[in-house]
Structures are given as C-alpha cells and as structure tokens.
Amino acid sequence: MRPELRYLSNKDLEYVHNLALELLEDMGIELCAEEARDYFRQAGATVEGEIVKIPRKIIEDALKTVPKRDAFTLYGRDPKNDVKVNEALPSLAAMTMATSVIDPHTREKRPATDQDLTDLTKLLEIMDNVSIASGLITPQDVPLESSDWYTWAGTIKNTTKHITGGAVGKEGVRDAVEMAQLALGGDIAFEDRPFISFWVLTSPPMKLDENPLNVLMEASRLNAPSVISSGGILGISSPITIESAIIHTHAETLAGIALTQLVRPGVSVLYSSYVRSMDMQTMSVSMSSPETAIMKSIMAELGRYLDLPTKMPTNLRDAKLLDAQAGFETGMVGTVGALTTDFLVSMQLDIDLVVDYADLPYSNECISQLRRLVRGLDFSDKRIALDNIRKTGHGGSYLNAKHTAKNFRKELWTGDLTERGNWKSWQKDGGKDMLEKCAERAVELLEQVKDVTLLDAAVCDKIDAIADSAFEKAKAIKR
Structure with missing residues (x-):
C-alpha cells in the first residue's frame, strides 16, 4: 500500500468541495468566450453578461x-x-x-x-x-x-x-x-x-x-x-x-x-x-x-x-x-x-x-x-520470510543468507550520482560535489543522444x- 500525506480529512475535503460548488452556483465564474457561455447556458446555467452561475448538477454530471x-x-x-x-x-x-x-x-x-x-x-x-x-x-x-x-x-x-x-x-x-x-x-x-x-x-x-x-x-x-x-x-x-x-x-x-x-x-x-x-x-x-x-x-x-x-x-x-x-x-x-x-x-x-x-x-x-x-510495504509471507529469521538464529548474520542475495537489489536503493563512500574514496574519485557530477553527466548524455533521430526527415x-x-x-x- 502506497503511503499518503494528508492535510485534510475526508470531512474537510467534502466541506471544501461543497463550498466551491456553492461559489460557482451563487457567485458564478467569469467566462470570457461566448461559445463557452453557450455550452453552460444550454446545460441550464444562468448567464449574466460574462458571469456564468453553474448549478451543482452540471458539475456533478461532469464528474x-x-x-x-x-x-x-x-x-x-x-x-x-x-x-x-x-x-x-x-x-x-x-x-x-x-x-x-x-x-x-x-x-x-x-x-x-x-x-x-x-x-x-x-x-x-x-x-x-x-x-x-x-x-x-x-x-x-x-x-x-x-x-x-x-x-x-x-x-x-x-x-x-x-x-x-x-x-x-x-x-x-x-x-x-x-x-x-x-x-x-x-x-x-x-x-x-x-x-x-x-x-x-x-x-x-x-x-x-x-x-x-x-x-x-x-x-x-x-x-x-x-x-x-x-x-x-x-x-x-x-x-x-x-x-x-x-x-x-x-x-x-x-x-x-x-x-x-x-x-x-x-x-x-x-x-x-x-x-x-x-x-x-x-x-x-x-x-x-x-x-x-x-x-x-x-x-x-x-x-x-x-x-x-x-x-x-x-x-x-x-x-x-x-x-x-x-x-x-x-x-x-x-x-x-x-x-x-x-x-x-x-x-x-x-x-x-x-x-x-x-x-x-x-x-x-x-x-x-x-x-x-x-x-509502500507488503506483509506477505514471501516478504516476511520467517523461515529466514529462524534459520539465521540468535545473534547470526544475514549477509550470506539466500534471502538477502535474492532481494537486496530490489530492496535497497542505489544511486548513480549520490555519494555514499567514505571521504578517502570520494577524494580518490576526484572529490566532486553533486553539481559537478550532474553537469558532467549532462554533457556525457548529450554526446550520446546528439545523433539520435526518432522520425523520418x-x-x-x-x-x-x-x-x-x-x-x-x-x-x-x-x-
């Protein structure tokens, strides 16, 4: 299940939605194209000059x-x-x-x-x-x-x-x-x-x-x-x-x-x-x-x-x-x-x-x-793998476990540009910051795609x- 961030409860969302419908119905919205106003007029909206007052049924039907x-x-x-x-x-x-x-x-x-x-x-x-x-x-x-x-x-x-x-x-x-x-x-x-x-x-x-x-x-x-x-x-x-x-x-x-x-x-x-x-x-x-x-x-x-x-x-x-x-x-x-x-x-x-x-x-x-x-997470038997925990036992290591070898590439995110080595290895690789690495990568990629064509001339x-x-x-x- 994908995690979510929520600022509004379901009750709040319904309240905001209804207030918006109320605004459209009593205040209306200014539509500066006659053809657009005609579409709403024919659907039952009230048109006053360029202001269109839209009944909630029109919105509900559209949804x-x-x-x-x-x-x-x-x-x-x-x-x-x-x-x-x-x-x-x-x-x-x-x-x-x-x-x-x-x-x-x-x-x-x-x-x-x-x-x-x-x-x-x-x-x-x-x-x-x-x-x-x-x-x-x-x-x-x-x-x-x-x-x-x-x-x-x-x-x-x-x-x-x-x-x-x-x-x-x-x-x-x-x-x-x-x-x-x-x-x-x-x-x-x-x-x-x-x-x-x-x-x-x-x-x-x-x-x-x-x-x-x-x-x-x-x-x-x-x-x-x-x-x-x-x-x-x-x-x-x-x-x-x-x-x-x-x-x-x-x-x-x-x-x-x-x-x-x-x-x-x-x-x-x-x-x-x-x-x-x-x-x-x-x-x-x-x-x-x-x-x-x-x-x-x-x-x-x-x-x-x-x-x-x-x-x-x-x-x-x-x-x-x-x-x-x-x-x-x-x-x-x-x-x-x-x-x-x-x-x-x-x-x-x-x-x-x-x-x-x-x-x-x-x-x-x-x-x-x-x-x-x-x-998100998946608490299936395959993911939990209790047999793996039991086999490794108390105080053991999972480094050599088959479950680790089978899953670590999918489980652990590995970046191409992100620096995760120690200071010494970073210096040995040139000591470049993220901007330098990304700028160099962009130039490399430009060279790769410069002659690519996707459509006939x-x-x-x-x-x-x-x-x-x-x-x-x-x-x-x-x-």
Whole structure:
C-alpha cells in the first residue's frame, strides 16, 4: 500500500468541495468566450453578461463522465511509454516555458534556443523516471508570436513520451494535433492515442479568459486531454489564507472540468494547480515556500477526492543554481509531491525561468529515491520470510543468507550520482560535489543522444513547415 500525506480529512475535503460548488452556483465564474457561455447556458446555467452561475448538477454530471483514475491512461507516442496512474508510482513531468538555460559547456546563463529545446527533449527521452517530456524551454531565437508552434515541433520530433504544452487559440491546438498525427504516421488516429495534452490556465480569482477557454474547448473536441490549473498567488489573486485560497482554486478547476464534459463527455482531464505564495519582502512569487508545498498537497488531495489523475508543480525551485537551497527545496516539496500526486512537474530553477542541463540527471536521481520512499510495504509471507529469521538464529548474520542475495537489489536503493563512500574514496574519485557530477553527466548524455533521430526527415520537414507557417496566423489570434 502506497503511503499518503494528508492535510485534510475526508470531512474537510467534502466541506471544501461543497463550498466551491456553492461559489460557482451563487457567485458564478467569469467566462470570457461566448461559445463557452453557450455550452453552460444550454446545460441550464444562468448567464449574466460574462458571469456564468453553474448549478451543482452540471458539475456533478461532469464528474460522472470524466475518466477516473482506474480508467485513465497517459499515452506516449510509443506504447511502451504509456502510464496507467492507478498502477504507477509518481514520476517526473517536465515543466514548460522557461526562457533561459545554463549552458552545459560554459555553465553561463543565456537565452534558450531552438537547439536547446531539441537537446533537452532528447535528454528527457532517455530519463527513466520522466513520463511527460514537455518542452522545458520556449526558444527565444524564433518569432515570439509563434514560439508555441516551434515548441510543439521540437518536442514532438524528439520524444516518444507524452507531451504537455501551451497553445494559442483553436488554431494552435489544431496545428499541434496535426503535428502529432504526422508523428503517428497516419496508421493510428490521434483520437485513439492522444499523446499530447494542453495546459489550460485559469485567471484567478474566478475567471477564465478567452484564449484558454478556446484551447480547452478545441482540445476537448479533438479528444486531447487538458491539464486544468489555477495559479493564484496568496494575497494577490488568491485570498491570503490557505484555507480560503484552495476553495476558489478548486471552484475554477471544477468549472473547467465541466466545460470539457459539455463539449465532449468522456474526454480526459488532469487535475492540477499552481496556487502559490509571494515573498512580501522581495515581491517575488515562490514555487517552493512551505505554504506553496502545503497547497500543492491539498490540491492533490482534492484531485484524489474527485478520483482524477493529478499533476502538481512539486519540483520547481526558487533557487537560482543547483545548490544547497535547490537541494532543500527539492527534498521538501518533492517529498510532499511524491506522497500526494501522480506527476511531479519539475526541472526548472529561478521560479520557472531557468533550466540547467545538470538539473535533468539530478532530478531524475532525486525522484528515483522518492519513488522508493513511497513504494509502500507488503506483509506477505514471501516478504516476511520467517523461515529466514529462524534459520539465521540468535545473534547470526544475514549477509550470506539466500534471502538477502535474492532481494537486496530490489530492496535497497542505489544511486548513480549520490555519494555514499567514505571521504578517502570520494577524494580518490576526484572529490566532486553533486553539481559537478550532474553537469558532467549532462554533457556525457548529450554526446550520446546528439545523433539520435526518432522520425523520418520527411515527417520532420512537414512538422517544421506547420511551425514556420504559423507566424501570421498567431499574430491574428486574440491573446
């Protein structure tokens, strides 16, 4: 049985859920797209201008048709990368949209490029604890208006894992899905194996803007899963108290879920939230404060309460470098995430703005430890092995026992980068700290994957052509 962390009791979860339903029913939510309002109006909601007051029955009906955890599969382009969340331990999901990288060779911070996107995605492809290989960076050397298109092209060409990304309007969704269909080779319909999903961000408090609504509706029509997320900031766009902030955050997510099921009953949704705190001294948002960690856990608990797959930003660090602060933040917030959510959004520094190549092998090893931590126990006869205890006897040693030889590799976590030797052996190996080892490993891995291609050149050219032709289209779309 997998261990859990709980901030809220079942009674608390029910109370928060009902308060969120109450908010949607009496206060309503602002929906800035007429088509979205029409879907709710036809379902029986009251529409007053752009405010939609949603009866609880609409939410309850949506929660009956949205796929639950035991029916949910996160598809990869390659079936070997499919994940069933009811069976899986937590895994990493690459965050998106950083604008800078720490160069793997010079170790200097610089703007992210389209080549970085290719290289980082190739690394994500070979990381064994990564399930969602999203575009960690948005390239800064392509036209800004169509940068999302280039991000989709770069990721789809270079990974066979699931990808989550942003899109601009219905056109952006359609083009990303067309790229995905090209990668599938036409042999498999995208609707049967939707291996990409779309971020849909609310505009707290209690509002969804036109662009995310259009993305949500078009993605649902095409059977692409949506990752619905509210990113309020305590004291700014969310109430200052955690207890209050989680209520409207949950309400916004419920409204998004309901819209997906009005558009296409049965389309998949991942429950997510970016509600976070702000340092009132520096006025900087924090992705790794204690308050943020608490809220990530609570929101994951609410997602589990709905029996939905959950995806939370639990490995994003405020630290600027892969240093002691980053290590502590990874340990604190990562442990909370491993105990509460299915996919830990990760591998960015400086409040989501910077990607260090060294962070990929580092985060992959960290989640490996966390997966061991939450694996749970099994008190079966085979595991207890009383005959082994009796055979060894009083004061004996288990070092030479067959039970030890048979089980120690599975039972004891062994790291690839973590230092566990004595001081003398560490010095003999070069006396390198974790950052040095991870930076070197990243360069080694880049060399291994530099010539790897996953799609035929002709297919890549067609995918690139979609991105190249998107500039004028993107300029015309209302953001």
